[in-house]
Amino acid sequence: MPELPEVETVRRGLAPTMEGARIARLELRRKDLRFPFPDDLETRATGREIVALGRRAKYLLIDLDDGTTIISHLGMSGSFRIETGPVSDQPGDFHHPRSKDEKHDHAIFHLEGPTGISRVIYNDPRRFGFMDMARRSELELSPFLFGLGPEPTGNALSAAYLADRFMGKAQPLKSALLDQKNIAGLGNIYVCEALWRAHLSPTRAASTIVTKTGKPTKQMDLLVASIRDVIADAIKAGGSSLRDHIQTDGSLGYFQHSFSVYDRESLPCRTPNCGGTVARIVQAGRSTFYCPTCQK
Structure with missing residues (x-):
């Protein structure tokens, strides 16, 4: 959707x-x-x-x-x-x-x-x-809006906020990011893209990018910046033309032409000098695309 x-x-x-x-x-x-x-x-x-x-x-x-x-x-x-x-x-x-x-x-x-x-x-x-x-x-x-987390483009989303949410969680990082109570509005496409930009594996535990004292690591800082950037880039490009999405003027979005991992299974990773290949796995019934070489 x-x-x-x-x-x-x-x-x-x-x-x-x-x-x-x-x-x-x-x-x-x-x-x-x-x-x-x-x-x-x-x-x-x-x-x-x-x-x-x-x-x-x-x-x-x-x-x-x-x-x-x-x-x-x-x-x-x-x-x-x-x-x-x-x-x-x-x-x-x-x-x-x-x-x-x-x-x-x-x-x-x-x-x-x-x-x-x-x-x-x-x-x-x-x-x-x-x-x-x-x-x-x-x-x-509203039952549809109750309990939603902060917007990924708003000031309320910070590394400190996510560190507090992720501390002690063994939940896979991708699943934690898709939880609308943690961040509102993030979906499968942009979580895959943000994790690639931050060089983080979607399967690692969410708590692994939080210090033992509950502080954000540098990896958390990079992840938050990556989330903000990928959302901003997608909005600027008019969204991603996947399945049925279309703009009110009938034109198609172009961000899908900039995907780095999403829907690029078996293609070369776009991280400079990586040399890896994009893989696809299934998490909670949904396809996850990532590079096993540079996303750790």
Whole structure:
């Protein structure tokens, strides 16, 4: 499913059309996606102004002028499409093109705003995405957002913070990084890439990059810097075009062309002078790509 950089790319693509616009009508074409829509979602959203578009981890947040927020998750195949007259733009970036088949258009925001009259359409063939609504002041109590760790791009993520979380943990390093209670929004692709940049094996215990007194090691410092850098690079490139991710303007992301280990099994490691070969293993049912030569 889309990871943090893909959702951030979608947010940035939608913001010029949605922020400051009035929802003339929210049209729901079915009762549910992965979960049922809130019973009063259409009624509560219609007539409201969108004051801001935000993101928390892999969730898109649509803030309304009455203090409520629509929480949207793209699931495996969800995407947003912008239509103004006969023109259709789709923000995001993915390897396999996202659907524009209208039979999979499940939610339509009919908007009146700074860019004129437009429609923002949520399309989801597999229907693993969902939408919920919560008071903005109570977002952290939402069952979807409760207990999430700090954002990988925020100031709260530090080597000292991760050292405290990882101290004494025999859990594999990759699994610890995928735990959303430790860091929010990190997924399989970017964890593999960050570990490669930090030259750390995904199988080593999380506690091995923490000192006996609970302080971060230099390896932890490098890991945190690598996480920040890989997320920033992916956002700049428009995300990774994997499976169904696509931008709101219909274009594809380019970060997948910069993968150093992910999906590069049996290819040469890109670490200078390494000479190793990228390997693939399975951890917790998910593919892990890494270089056994330079990742220790």
